[in-house]
Amino acid sequence: MTIKEIQSIIKDFESSPLMTLELEMEGFKLKLSKNKTNEVVTPEKVVETPQDNKLQSTHKPVQLNPQNLIKSPLVGTFYAASTPTGKPFVEVGQTVKKGQVVCIIEAMKIMNEITSPYDGIIKEVMVKNGDVIGFNQALMRVGDANEK
Amino acid sequence: MKNKILIANRGEIAVRVIRACKELGIETVAVYSEADETSLHVKLADEAICIGGARSKESYLNMNSVLSAAISTGCNAIHPGYGFLSENAQFVEMVERCNITFIGPSSKTIAAIGDKASARAIAKANGVPIVEGSDGIVENAQEGLKIAKKIGYPVMMKASSGGGGRGISIVRSDEEFLNAFERTSLEAETSFGDKSLYIEKFIESPRHIEIQIMADHKGNVVHLFERDCSMQRRNQKMIEETPSPILNELLRRKIGAAAVKLAKAINYVNAGTMEFLVDPKGNFYFIEMNTRIQVEHPITEMITGVDLVKEQIKVGYGKELSFKQHNLKINGHAIECRINAEHAMKGFIPTPGKITNILFPGGIGVRLDTHIYPGYEIPPFYDSMIAKLIVHAPTRLEAIKKMRVALEQFVVDGIHTNIEYQYLIMHNPDFIKGQYDTGFIARFNALVEAENRE
Numbered sequence: 001m002t003i004k005e006i007q008s009i010i011k012d013f014e015s016s017p018l019m020t021l022e023l024e025m026e027g028f029k030l031k032l033s034k035n036k037t038n039e040v041v042t043p044e045k046v047v048e049t050p051q052d053n054k055l056q057s058t059h060k061p062v063q064l065n066p067q068n069l070i071k072s073p074l075v076g077t078f079y080a081a082s083t084p085t086g087k088p089f090v091e092v093g094q095t096v097k098k099g100q101v102v103c104i105i106e107a108m109k110i111m112n113e114i115t116s117p118y119d120g121i122i123k124e125v126m127v128k129n130g131d132v133i134g135f136n137q138a139l140m141r142v143g144d145a146n147e148k
Numbered sequence: 149m150k151n152k153i154l155i156a157n158r159g160e161i162a163v164r165v166i167r168a169c170k171e172l173g174i175e176t177v178a179v180y181s182e183a184d185e186t187s188l189h190v191k192l193a194d195e196a197i198c199i200g201g202a203r204s205k206e207s208y209l210n211m212n213s214v215l216s217a218a219i220s221t222g223c224n225a226i227h228p229g230y231g232f233l234s235e236n237a238q239f240v241e242m243v244e245r246c247n248i249t250f251i252g253p254s255s256k257t258i259a260a261i262g263d264k265a266s267a268r269a270i271a272k273a274n275g276v277p278i279v280e281g282s283d284g285i286v287e288n289a290q291e292g293l294k295i296a297k298k299i300g301y302p303v304m305m306k307a308s309s310g311g312g313g314r315g316i317s318i319v320r321s322d323e324e325f326l327n328a329f330e331r332t333s334l335e336a337e338t339s340f341g342d343k344s345l346y347i348e349k350f351i352e353s354p355r356h357i358e359i360q361i362m363a364d365h366k367g368n369v370v371h372l373f374e375r376d377c378s379m380q381r382r383n384q385k386m387i388e389e390t391p392s393p394i395l396n397e398l399l400r401r402k403i404g405a406a407a408v409k410l411a412k413a414i415n416y417v418n419a420g421t422m423e424f425l426v427d428p429k430g431n432f433y434f435i436e437m438n439t440r441i442q443v444e445h446p447i448t449e450m451i452t453g454v455d456l457v458k459e460q461i462k463v464g465y466g467k468e469l470s471f472k473q474h475n476l477k478i479n480g481h482a483i484e485c486r487i488n489a490e491h492a493m494k495g496f497i498p499t500p501g502k503i504t505n506i507l508f509p510g511g512i513g514v515r516l517d518t519h520i521y522p523g524y525e526i527p528p529f530y531d532s533m534i535a536k537l538i539v540h541a542p543t544r545l546e547a548i549k550k551m552r553v554a555l556e557q558f559v560v561d562g563i564h565t566n567i568e569y570q571y572l573i574m575h576n577p578d579f580i581k582g583q584y585d586t587g588f589i590a591r592f593n594a595l596v597e598a599e600n601r602e
Binding site for chain 2: 076137
């Protein structure tokens with residue numbers, strides 16, 4: 001690995017959307033990262049060079065940060081359960097998977113199921129049964145297991 | 149059920165309606181797009197709910213979101229303001245089906261008279277003079293050409309579902325016609341989603357005279373006199389005044405009576421405006437009806453003392469009008485200047501941005517309808533009107549002088565506005581003489597630009 005090659009890698013890395021890059025070869029290890037908080041790491045990009053050295057960006061699993069909010073795509077009324085006396089779809093502390101129904105927003109007499117865009121644990125429910133919900137309003141926060 | 153109104157609009161008219169509701173003791177719900185979070189109407193209403201993204205289509209024109217907001221917040225009425233969904237018959241029908249009061253006429257009335265081609269037919273059937281033109285929509289360019297030849301040039305082609313001065317073209321010869329037809333159809337399609345056009349004879353140097361109508365459910369239909377809106381730039385009004393300098397008492401009564409007759413014929417309820425063209429010989433022709441409150445309604449309020457928005461709300465809730473025709477009188481003279489965030493010297497390009505400071509004009513007979521405040525950031529997504537400056541005085545000349553002083557004292561820092569431009573017009577000899585037509589602004593601009601270049 002020559003200095004020029006390292007400089008070229010740094011230049012490419014800077015202009016790419018990647019946040020971190022780890023390169024390990026025999027006798028050589030390079031780690032680059034951009035310092036930005038609360039940024040979800042973009043998935044891997046595998047680039048193969050003719051010399052058979054694989055440049056591989058490491059990717060961490062989608063970094064959950066405290067700001068992973070489930071927002072309402074609709075204007076309407078929030079319901080925590082599917083029936084007035086029923087058990088809520090989710091509760092604080094519960095694990096959810098991406099695509100899992102977490103609540104209902106009633107708009108124009110139609111009950112719309114709202115699903116979580118993330119895997120994780122419900123950390124906070126910001127609204128209560130019967131609340132009027134505006135467009136893009138935060139309903140719940142999803143975090144990961146390591147978060148306090 | 150307590151009265152609660154959702155105001156399906158933004159900007160100065162939302163503020164206007166909220167004020168009227170508060171004076172009547174009615175709870176208010178404001179709706180706003182993501183770009184309007186800091187808007188004044190949001191701060192003034194009792195409740196506010198975000199209904200969508202910045203683009204009007206995603207928010208203020210989103211029928212489901214607006215209706216859902218009304219239902220969720222427990223409103224029993226919706227006031228549509230002007231523009232947006234105010235003349236959308238489909239939306240009004242949805243509101244009616246949800247058993248919510250729409251502050252305006254019925255969806256059927258809006259469908260019938262809001263369509264400009266069919267409105268002409270209704271006027272003709274009721275003996276109200278109309279501009280000679282096509283009987284309804286023109287099917288294609290060839291048919292249009294035949295009609296144009298029959299009427300005689302110059303002719304005007306207009307979008308049937310149009311408004312706001314768009315989808316209009318003037319054609320002066322056979323050669324221009326086909327091209328203009330295609331172009332205007334396309335413009336109509338993109339602006340209003342309907343490419344239908346109709347054709348009218350183009351009246352040279354017309355005055356645009358409109359009559360304010362107010363009607364209740366008991367069949368009491370009155371007119372609140374005229375507004376002269378001839379000061380237009382590209383078919384968009386800039387200055388309005390009442391009474392019109394060119395109407396004598398006889399003509400005023402004739403046009404007023406025609407407007408009332410037409411309103412009664414379609415069983416009109418609530419506020420509306422009939423637009424007419426008046427030619428230099430004093431002939432008047434009905435062109436269209438607007439089934440909503442209009443931007444320039446304040447000047448009518450100043451000379452009659454009637455709060456039109458309050459009357460709208462009262463009629464909406466089933467009350468009768470508190471006055472009859474003979475109770476209405478013209479008192480003094482009123483002028484309105486529309487204040488826009490635009491650069492008058494650079495082709496009137498809109499100038500959104502942050503307002504750093506404002507000094508408001510005031511005094512007897514000075515009224516400002518606006519939603520701006522110091523520190524307010526004007527979003528780029530909506531029309532550029534930021535305020536309406538209205539004056540009222542015993543005579544026309546005093547009103548003009550009052551407007552000059554008010555414009556002088558109205559300071560808006562941080563963005564460009566047309567305040568100085570309006571100020572120039574208030575000193576223009578033709579305007580002062582009351583001798584102007586819909587071509588005035590175009591000629592005035594040419595003058596100003598020529599001076600600028602020197």
